Every structure is written in C-alpha cells, then in structure tokens.
Amino acid sequence: MQIHLKTLGCRLNEAELETWAQAFQAKGHSVTRNLSDAQLVVINSCAVTQDAVKKSKQLIRRIHRDNPQAKLVVSGCYATLNETEAAQLMGVDLIVGNRDKNRLVEKALTELNLDSMPAMSTEPGEVSLFSRGRQRAFVKVQDGCRYRCTFCIVTVARGEEHSRPIQAVIDEINALQNQGINEAIITGVHLGGYGNDIDSNLVELISEILAKTEIPRLRLGSLEPWELPDGFFELFKNPRLMPHLHLPLQSGSDSVLRRMARRCKTAEFAEIVQLARAAIPHFNITTDIIVGFPGETEQEWRESYDYIQNLGFGHIHIFSYSPREGTKAAGLPDQIGQEIKKQRSKQLHALAESMKQDFVSANLGCLADVLWEGHTESLDNGMTRYFGYTPNYLRVACDVSDGASLENRIRPAKLQAARSQFIETVLI
Template sequence: MKVHLKTLGCRLNEAELETWAQAFQKSGHQITRQAQVANLIVINSCAVTQDAARKSRQLIRRIHRDNPQAKLVVSGCYATLNQDEAASLLGVDLVVSNKDKDQLVEKTLTELNMAVMPSMSTEPGEISLFTRGRQRAFVKVQDGCRYRCTFCIVTVARGEEVSRPVQAVIDEINTLHQQGITEVILTGVHLGGYGSDLGNNLSTLISTILAETTIPRLRLGSLEPWELSDDFFALFQNPRLMPHLHLPLQSGSDTVLRRMARRCKTEEFATIVNQLRAQIPHFNVTTDIIVGFPGETEEEWQESYNFIKKIGFGHVHIFTYSSREGTKAASLPNQLNGDIKKQRSQQLHILANDMKLQFCKDNLGYEFPVLWEGYNEPLEGGKQKVFGYTPNYLKVSSLINNHESVENQTISTRLIAVEELSIFGEIIGSPLSLSS
C-alpha cells in the first residue's frame, strides 16, 4: 500500500509525520510523495489560529478531490478540537485525536482494515504496540533470527542473530534512567534468541538488568513463545519486571502453524500462558494473529478462532495475510481470496474487542501503580484529563485539577470504570500541586 503523509503547522507535527512514516514502512507499506497515487493519505492538521483551521479544512477537501479513491485519515489539533466536523468532511474515513496519535498507524491499519503482513514478525509490533514518550524508551538488545517461519522475510533481511553484550545494555539503561526515563522496553527481532551467540540467554540478561540498574519498570517487547528457559517465569516475581508479554501466536490451528513453520504449537502456547497467569495475578498476554494464511480451511479457521477465544487475550494485533515475495509462504498453494480474508478478519476484530473488554473488566476495582504520561487533555471546569499505563499495560485516564501535575510520576490508582475499551481510574495518591 502506498501512503502519503501531509502536515500543516508546527515542528512537532512534522516530527510526528516522520515517526508515522517509519511505522508505516516497518509495517510493510511504502511512503509516496505523490498524493495522487496513494491508497492512504494521512493529514496532520493544525488549529493554532482560525486561519490554520480554515487551511486544514481546505487541505482535507482538496486532497479528497484530487484522489477520491484513497482512504483519508485526519489527526492533529484541528481534528481533535473539531472532531465531529472533521469526521463529517467529505472523504474523511477516520479521525485520530491527539491523545491517540502515538497509535495512529495501528489504529489506521486496524480500523480501516488495512493491516497487511509486516516484513518482520516481531519488530514492527513494538512501534504500534507501545507508546514512546518522555518516560518510556526502547532498548534494542538483539538483531536477526535463525528461524525460517514461512511468512517472514526477516532471515533474508536481517541475517544471523547478533546480541548486544550485557554490559552495553546495562550502560544504556543506566544512562536513560539518569535522563529521566522510568520505563525501558527490551526489543529484538527475535528477543527470545538473545544470547545465543554470547553463551547466555534472555533470563540472564533480565536478572542482570534488575540487579545492576535501578530502572523502576522493565518491560519486554514482542517475544516468540519458545526458547524460554525454566527460570524465565520466576523473573516476574520481581515487581519491576512488568507483568505483560506480547507473544505472537499467529494461528490457533496446529496444521496452519506447521505450514507457517512455527516452533510453538497451541498446547505449548497454552501451557506458557497458564503458567504466567497462575504465578502473577492480572498478567496481560497480548498477541499477533495472521488471518487467511495460504490454505487456511474453514475448519482450521474455526479451530483457530476457538483457541484464541479459549486463551483470551488482552489485545490482538490482527494481520490479514498478504503474499510477500521471497518468502516460502508466497509459493504455497491455495492462496485465499480477499473476501474470505476480510470476513475472517472482521470476525476476529469483534472477538478481539470482546476479549479486551473482558480483560479491562477483570481489572476493575483493583489498585495499580500507574505511570502517568506527559500528555493531557484540557477540559472545562478547571480540570484536565491525564493518561497513563498500569504495569500490565492497560491505558488509564483520570481527572486532575489544572494546577496539578502527575507527569512522569507513578501513583497508586484504582480502576473504577470501563467505557468503550477505555479505563477510568481514581488516583489514590496525591498529584503534585504546581501552585505550591
């Protein structure tokens, strides 16, 4: 898919465009400078003055007139402040408000049903899975993969596994911590393979980080569900290791998994999840699923759907299979037609939302140390809405007074309500008063 990105306004808007461009590319899409040839156009609007808002409206209309076939997504300040107006403008398919900007790529691909196969299984996930911010940073510890999953181009693109020495990782985390970062996410193309070239493993890396840094929150990025050593699970007893894992399952049917050449079949996957849940309350397991893999029969699809439902995930990243040149899967027989893939994807989106809602509800009434982010939404009546994440990566909002700040603070918060997959929390500790 060809994506054209356009911005009005400030430098921040420009910087966001760059981040989105990278995320679209990593999700297997191409960026084009020509709006006329794009399949998807994203506009980062501005509303700093009346004139800027007028220009934003004009730009949206002109872009749609010039390329009415393209899907149109609008974000930025004009779209946030005038959400209904922006949504009703001719041609606008999706409005992403400023508070969701960091998930714009994922939201676009999911809600407009445009998620295609990423060029690599795990790496692109981080971009859309986790929000960056002043309090959270990614630390890449590993590159390459020695496996050959048939849909994945990674072995061709990224070569053999190479791990960063433990000391280099520790030094980077300590530096980030000194700079004010509170949460670090370890990432790798095949994170579970960490240390295969150094004679150690991921568990050793994690325990050393926990021992030799004082970073308050350590999180793991997308992790293939195999090669996890026996001592891995016990690491989560340390509350500084966040109780959330993104374990790409890809399919809940063993015969499909075999065609994908995955190393983890459904039974082993269920064992891992059960072990995590038995040990750590409120453990969040999220996953990636590819729908419409070559030859996926109706029976296999049902089997997959039922397994996914049985496991129950906090979030499912859904990809519709698309053939990628250079992969073994591209030459497999019985490639499915678009209608079947679309129908299965829609079915899974409904299930994914139900499961997410259930997971949110399961967490209601409990208190968690929420790390509050810098972004806030001003409201009327002297209040502002603030956003943060629980250790198990639930996004929480709360209301505080305008003269208060919770930015980059971890404060105990009780989750009290869930509305349309969004959780509202009551801050138990006291926010910092800016006036004192």
C-alpha cells in the same frame, strides 16, 4: 505502506491530519509528500462554503486521476454532510464521517484490509504495540533469527543471531535512567534466543539488569513463545519486571502453524500462558494473529478462532496475510482472497475487542502503580487529565487539579471504570 494526507479548510482539519499522520506512523506506516508514491490517500474535506464543497470534490477527483492505484479515504465536513454523493465519486473507497474521525486510522486499515503483516517480529509491530514517550525507551539486545517461519523475511533481511553483551545493555539502561527514563522495553528480533551466541540466556540478562540497574520498570517486547529458559516465569516475582508479555501466536490452528513452520504449537502455547497467569494475577498476554494465511480453510479458521476465544488475550494485533517476496509462504498454493481475509479479520477484531473488555473488567477495583505520562489540555471543569500505563499495560487516566504535575511519576491508583479508550482511575 506509504500514505499521503491532504486537507482543505480550517486549522482543526490540519490538526487532525497531524494526529492521523502520527497514528499511521505508530502503526509502522510512513507518510509521504509525494502523491505518486502513496498506496493510501486520506483527504480531510471541507464544506464551510459552496466554494469549499466544490474544491473538495475537485481535489478528490484530481487525486484519483493522478494516482488511481491508491486507496482513497475521505473524511471531514463535506464527506459527512454529503456522504452518499462523496461515496459515489470515482475512486472513493471509504468515507469516515466526523463522528468517527478519531478512529479513522483504525477504520482505514481494517475496512480496506490494509493492516498487512509486519516484516519481522519486532518491527514495526513493536512500535505500534508500545506507545513511545519520554518516559520509556526501547533497548535492543539482540538481532537476527535462526528460524525460518515461512511468512517472515527476517532471516533474509537480518541474518544470523547476534546478542549484545550484558554489560553493554546494563550501561545503556543506566544511561537512560540518568536521562529520566523510567521504563525500558527490552527488544530483539528473536528475544528468546538472546545469548545463544555468547553463552548466556534471557533469564541471565534480565536477572543481571534487575540486579545492576535501578530502572523502576522493565518490560519485555515481543517474544516468540519458545526457547524460554528455565526460571523465566520466576523472574516476574520481581515487581520491577512488568507482568505483560506479547507472545505472537500467529494462528490457533496447528496445521496452519505447521505451514508457517512455527516452533510452538497450540498446546505448548497454552501451557506458557497458564504458567504466566499462575505466576502473577492479571498477567496480560497479548498476541499477533495472521488471518488468511495461504491454504487457511474454513475449518482451520474456526479452530483458530475457538482456540483464541478459549485462551483469551488482553489485546490482539491482527494482520491480514500479505505475500512477501522472498519468503516461502509467498509461493504456497491456495492463497486466500481479499474478501475472505477481510471477513476473518473483521470477526477477529470483534472477538479481540470483547476479550479486551473482559480483561479490563477483571482488572476493575484493582490497585496499580501507574507510570503517568502525558496529559490533555485543561478540561472544562478546570482539571487536567493524565494518561499512563499500569504494570500489565492497561491504559489508564486520572483527573487532577490544574497545577498538579504527575508527568513521568509513578503513583498508585485504583482502577474504577472502563471508558472507550482508557480506564478511569483515582489516585490513592
């Protein structure tokens, strides 16, 4: 989706625009300078003077007039102080008050039902799943897919499977490590199929990487939950392989999975999750779910919801089904209306949030080797707050005295308390 961002007023408003731009991009959307190309427009309004109020209103009207098709989100001081008036202006779809500004991207995507499906399993979901940084890098080991999931355009767009030779992957990881990268995320369109065309498999690839590189942390990107070679979960006994898997389930209803032509039904998926959890305590399983797939009945939705709830996930990427031209699902009967998709998406977001909190709570009190990444400016108390990720991909923070640098270092910490965007830790 293309997004056009516009601001009036102070520097702070401009900075927020930049943050939103990055957050939209991290979720796989792009930012456009051309209003006419945008499907979504976000305006950061201003109310510092009456003139600023007037200009804010004019801008909203003009944008709606010039691109009436685009969804329009208005935030900022004018929208916060005059919420009712702003909400009634022609074309305004959503007001995000200043208090919710840090959740604007998420709110816009979910409340306007714009969180549509990724084109393929690893893009752009992968980018939004794993934060990029100077500490970690994606290493693509495979392209293409031989399956034909009915919602997926990948076989059309990417063609047959093609695996990179193991040595080429090892060389790339060694080169990255020499540049200071501490974590490599192994990705592929259908990662589980790695090696199919070169007489190898994923277990061989990972074992060789672990043996022939010294990268401290190796993580697997999105992995379709089938074709996992024998000995796969044994690999996680090596602490350099991070105990986190993103296994796209897509639906917790077998009849929906059949219509999606997925190769893994709910019983097999649950078995894989049990194996992972038995191999390593606090193994984090995250997933993708598509809500409102064509024909998804109320009963199937219930089944799916209950299954997801019973299994538990550390995080769920929720996508409202959107037909993609050229796929079989786009032509399936009984396409689901926007209102129902929105309701189901909202229910699942609430469930996902509470399951995430359960997973976080279960991890409190644990020790973890954290790869520390960026930090904030100095806090009021003169400390610096660093952020990082645990091996099982929980976002954590710790406050250290100014001057102490944790950047790109792996240091153990104790997980102390859950905050809304991270877990508070202390270094040990």
